[in-house]
Amino acid sequence: MSTSSTGNGGSSVHGLWQYGIPNTRTDHRMTNVGNVSNSYNTINVGIDEESLQIQAWLSPLEPHKRHQDVRNRRLDGVGEWVLRRSEFESWRKGRDCSVNPTLLCYGGQGVGKTYIRYKSVP
Amino acid sequence: MLTSNKISSLVIDTLREQTRGHNIAVLALYCDYQAQKDQSAVNMIGCLLRQIALGRPRIPDEIKSAFDESRPGGGQGLRLADMVKLFVKTIGSVELVYLCVDAVDEVLPQHRSEFLRALRQIIQDAPNMRLFLTGRPYIRGELDKHLTKGAYIIHILADQEDITRYLSQKIDHDDDQDPDLMTEGLRGDIMKTMLEKASEM
Numbered sequence: 393m394s395t396s397s398t399g400n401g402g403s404s405v406h407g408l409w410q411y412g413i414p415n416t417r418t419d420h421r422m423t424n425v426g427n428v429s430n431s432y433n434t435i436n437v438g439i440d441e442e443s444l445q446i447q448a449w450l451s452p453l454e455p456h457k458r459h460q461d462v463r464n465r466r467l468d469g470v471g472e473w474v475l476r477r478s479e480f481e482s483w484r485k486g487r488d489c490s491v492n493p494t495l496l497c498y499g500g501q502g503v504g505k506t507y508i509r510y511k512s513v514p
Numbered sequence: 515m516l517t518s519n520k521i522s523s524l525v526i527d528t529l530r531e532q533t534r535g536h537n538i539a540v541l542a543l544y545c546d547y548q549a550q551k552d553q554s555a556v557n558m559i560g561c562l563l564r565q566i567a568l569g570r571p572r573i574p575d576e577i578k579s580a581f582d583e584s585r586p587g588g589g590q591g592l593r594l595a596d597m598v599k600l601f602v603k604t605i606g607s608v609e610l611v612y613l614c615v616d617a618v619d620e621v622l623p624q625h626r627s628e629f630l631r632a633l634r635q636i637i638q639d640a641p642n643m644r645l646f647l648t649g650r651p652y653i654r655g656e657l658d659k660h661l662t663k664g665a666y667i668i669h670i671l672a673d674q675e676d677i678t679r680y681l682s683q684k685i686d687h688d689d690d691q692d693p694d695l696m697t698e699g700l701r702g703d704i705m706k707t708m709l710e711k712a713s714e715m
Contacts, residue, residue, distance in 0.1 A: 443573050446581045449591065450567070451560030452552050458544040462523040470678055471521045473709040475528055479666040483644065484529070487610070493637050494665035496657060497521055497648045 518648035519544060521670060522616035525646055529612050537609040541565045545620040553621050555629040556594045559636075562613065563601050576604045598632050602639045610642050618649040618657065630660035637661075681705055 474480055474497065483495040522544070529540045541562050545553060567573050580600050584590050592600065605611050613633075621629055637643050648670075649657060685701055 443567075446573050446577060447564050447567065449581055449584070450564040450577070451557045453543075453549070453557055453561040453564075455542050455544045455561065458519075458546065459523055459526065459542055462519045462544070463527060466520045466523055467678075469705070471524045473706060474521055474525070474668060474670070476706065477668055477710075479668050480525075483646070483666045484612075486644070492665050493643055494645045494647065494662055495668065496654075496662045496665050497518065497646070497668045497670050498651055498654055498657075499518075499670035 518650075518670065519616045522614050522646070522648050526614050529614075533610075533612075537607075538612070539566060539569060539605065539608050539610075540612045541614070543613070543615045545615065545617045547620040550620070550622045550625075554625050555632050556591065556597050558621075558629055559594065559597045559601055559632055560592070563597070563604060566601075566604055566608075574604050576600060594628065594632060598635050598639075602636060605640055605642065608642060610644065611640070612644045612646065614646040616648050618647055619653040626656070627660065630657065634661050678705065678709065681708055 479495060482491065483493075486493070522542070526540060526542050533540060542565070543558055543561060563577060567577055577600065580592065580596070584592065615633075618626065618630070633645060637645060645661075647657065647662070654662075681704065685696060685704065688696070
């Protein structure tokens, strides 16, 4: 099994997440056509229509939208210390069962609550 | 301010970058209190399957069969236990699966315990799974109970981003020093040390 999407043209249209990687080529094609929903329907015929049905059947959630939004607001270098922590490295590299498969980052009240608190002050 | 979702997006992007071209999947879930009604355990595990399907040249046979079997009943959704089984089966051919779940605390409590149990089941049944979670401190006990006992833990301070900005400004405007003395390496070392110290506070 490969992560590349050569061969089937329909696959690249659906491959918004090449294992999660947003497919920019798809976006270009859609943009060029102008009407996103129409181009989507036009490109996907036959088996692709079923593929759309199956996707909808699996889940209505679309986390790639949130991912794009968050990464656009992320400043360069921010949070990179997490990637350098030994806990992260051990977690990432661990391949055998002796390594705990889970890494939890906890903390922060987040910007949302702070914002709300400010706004609620008369 | 640094929020958990920025850490999550950074981890996701970094893992994708590092694993490109390999038979490794990097999956993402962003939990969001604004989308709570759709964030049931079964929809979230289904969403992971959807991401796996999108990464393949065509819909994997396991998923297609399950879909076909559901159709006589009007294309009914799978039950959670079946969705979990289908997910474990489908990722069997993937070398390693990184799953990043942001802001677990934003899932409704009634969905959350079900979701955490499903994740535990997946980890037990799929040795190729690596799970990355973020959440607020108050949820720690609940996570430990279901999932994170013995896990790797990193504590994130909410103002890390502010510290980074502040340090950058200080270094940039440090006019008293010879600019040549401040190399990229030294700058990086200062940032790293200060942030690590701050995160230990």
